[in-house]
Amino acid sequence: xxxxxxxxxxxxxxxxxxxxxxxxxxxxxxxxxxxxxxxxxxxxxxxxxxxxxxxxxxxxxxxxxxxxxxxxxxxxxxxxxxxxxxxxxxxxxxxxxxxxxxxxxxxxxxxxxxxxxxxxxxxxxxxxxxxxxxxxxxxxxxxxxxxxxxxxxxxxxxxxxxxxxxxxxxxxxxxxxxxxxxxxxxxxxxxxxxxxxxxxxxxxxxxxxxxxxxxxxxxxxx
Numbered sequence: 001x002x003x004x005x006x007x008x009x010x011x012x013x014x015x016x017x018x019x020x021x022x023x024x025x026x027x028x029x030x031x032x033x034x035x036x037x038x039x040x041x042x043x044x045x046x047x048x049x050x051x052x053x054x055x056x057x058x059x060x061x062x063x064x065x066x067x068x069x070x071x072x073x074x075x076x077x078x079x080x081x082x083x084x085x086x087x088x089x090x091x092x093x094x095x096x097x098x099x100x101x102x103x104x105x106x107x108x109x110x111x112x113x114x115x116x117x118x119x120x121x122x123x124x125x126x127x128x129x130x131x132x133x134x135x136x137x138x139x140x141x142x143x144x145x146x147x148x149x150x151x152x153x154x155x156x157x158x159x160x161x162x163x164x165x166x167x168x169x170x171x172x173x174x175x176x177x178x179x180x181x182x183x184x185x186x187x188x189x190x191x192x193x194x195x196x197x198x199x200x201x202x203x204x205x206x207x208x209x210x211x212x213x214x215x216x217x218x219x220x221x222x
Contacts, residue, residue, distance in 0.1 A: 001046045001117055001136075002026045006036040006062065008054055012101075017180075018050065019105050024139065024152035027180045029192065033057025040066050045073045046116055049137070051109075052079040052090070060093060065093040074115040077105075116180060127162040129218065131204050134162055143204045150200065155179060158191045161208065161218040170215035 003025050007013040020027045028043075030036035032191050034052040039061070040048070048066070052059035063075055064203050074096040079086070096118070097111055116137075127134040129145045133161045139155055151160065156178045161169055171190045179185050186192075192200050194216055209217045 002028070002044075003041050003047045003049065003112070004036070004039060004043075004045045004050045005029045006033070006054065006059065007051045008032055008171075009051075014109070015105070019109065021180070021216075023109060023112075023191045024156070025112075026156075026176075026178055029180075033059065033062045040071060041069065047112060048073050048075045049112070050075055050077050050095075052077060053085070053188060060089065063093045063095060064091065074118060076108075076111055077113055127159070127163055129162055132162075132201065132206050134159060143201070143206075146198055148178065151193075151199075152196055153193050154159070154188075154200075157190070158197055165218045168211050168217050173215070180209055 003020055005016050005020075005027060007016065008031050010031070013031065017027050017029055028039065028045075030039055034056040036050070036054070037057055044209070050059045050062060054062070059079070063077075066073070075094065075171070076097045076099060077090045077095045077100050079090075079200060080101045090098060091113065096115055099108060099111060102198055127136065132141065133143075134141045134155070136159060139152070141150055141155060142159060146177075157174055160174055162178050174190050175185055194208060194210075202209070207219045209219055211217055
């Protein structure tokens, strides 16, 4: 799951970045409204955490432009402003939730999880592929109901492959979903995660094929 933090306070943005990455999210940060608007015009996110008091373009305008382009990512507004009229304005522009500063990180993390669950297609967080099931909200996978021991990165790879079951997924797509823009990615990291997944899934007949020069394919089961 990929999150964009839009916050001009470097101390707060760094704290949020570290907290969410510890919870296995891929996270990017924008420090002003114009930068955020440019990023959101070309990149899709599962959640946007948006401050209102931003330099260059304020948070209201960032949100307005996002929704005008048809962007559907859930938006959690962070602000020191507690006037009811401003909360109403943000919600009317398309925000999904509001959190007033100062706040506790556990509360923010809980709201993030709830918004991502709510924003998932069809309202369901369970993906299935034959005997394989993945609970996106609970971050756990099972084979025939038996839990599989997967690392956070392995779960991330599996989630992307299951969401695109029957279609080829290239390394760039996997990297984009698993890592923030400023995170270093080892040259063979994706190959390692796919190899580990294969070993854990092959006994149940779940096949991840390598399509030479193109990427990986989680084959559709008859």
